[in-house]
Amino acid sequence: MHIVEAIIQKIVTREYDMMIRINNIGGPASCQSQTDAFSLMRTSQFQVWTNVMLESYLGDLIDAEASGRNLLFEKYAWMMEHSLPDAFAQVRHALPVLPPEQLAEVEECVAMEAVWAEECARRYPALARHGRPLRTVQDTPEQTSMETYNRGELRTYSRRTLTLYPDFLYTCRARGQNLAMEVRTHQLRAQGFASLEAAEAALS
Numbered sequence: 407m408h409i410v411e412a413i414i415q416k417i418v419t420r421e422y423d424m425m426i427r428i429n430n431i432g433g434p435a436s437c438q439s440q441t442d443a444f445s446l447m448r449t450s451q452f453q454v455w456t457n458v459m460l461e462s463y464l465g466d467l468i469d470a471e472a473s474g475r476n477l478l479f480e481k482y483a484w485m486m487e488h489s490l491p492d493a494f495a496q497v498r499h500a501l502p503v504l505p506p507e508q509l510a511e512v513e514e515c516v517a518m519e520a521v522w523a524e525e526c527a528r529r530y531p532a533l534a535r536h537g538r539p540l541r542t543v544q545d546t547p548e549q550t551s552m553e554t555y556n557r558g559e560l561r562t563y564s565r566r567t568l569t570l571y572p573d574f575l576y577t578c579r580a581r582g583q584n585l586a587m588e589v590r591t592h593q594l595r596a597q598g599f600a601s602l603e604a605a606e607a608a609l610s
Contacts, residue, residue, distance in 0.1 A: 465488035532609035
């Protein structure tokens with residue numbers, strides 16, 4: 407197995423182990439039993455990352471386990487801040503207090519990724535209809551937006567990983583890349599589609 411694939415596999419395995427340990431309000435969530443779907447989505451995201459970022463985030467997961475933290479619990483808890491404020495109030499005490507500069511870096515990354523997601527949605531509207539809504543203002547108790555999801559995840563990154571992440575986004579933007587399209591391409595190819603265009607045509 408290629409070293410990058412091995413790191414991604416370790417990350418996804420540790421993340422899934424964390425996710426299935428989350429005690430959800432109202433009982434287990436459907437995603438906790440969907441191992442293949444979880445692996446597909448997470449692997450597709452990490453395939454666009456650099457080796458240094460992957461190693462840093464794997465370190466985050468290892469450090470979190472060693473200190474008794476569950477980063478997947480924290481991510482989904484942060485995601486409730488806007489869509490389920492009453493539920494969020496019940497778990498807020500279990501989340502770390504993040505410094506203002508870290509929160510600002512998170513918002514900077516969320517904004518950059520939203521631009522890519524909007525471009526992807528404009529070019530592939532049928533695909534967009536089968537994904538998350540884009541903006542936090544579109545959150546509902548049943549479904550959270552891409553912005554809210556990204557914000558929740560980025561708030562779990564260590565200072566080390568969060569330092570690497572915006573630099574990576576700026577580099578991609580300078581190269582004219584669209585990470586939303588690249589991640590979706592990896593996902594769709596794993597599902598048997600040759601390209602974004604092929605999947606769009608199939609869903610239209």
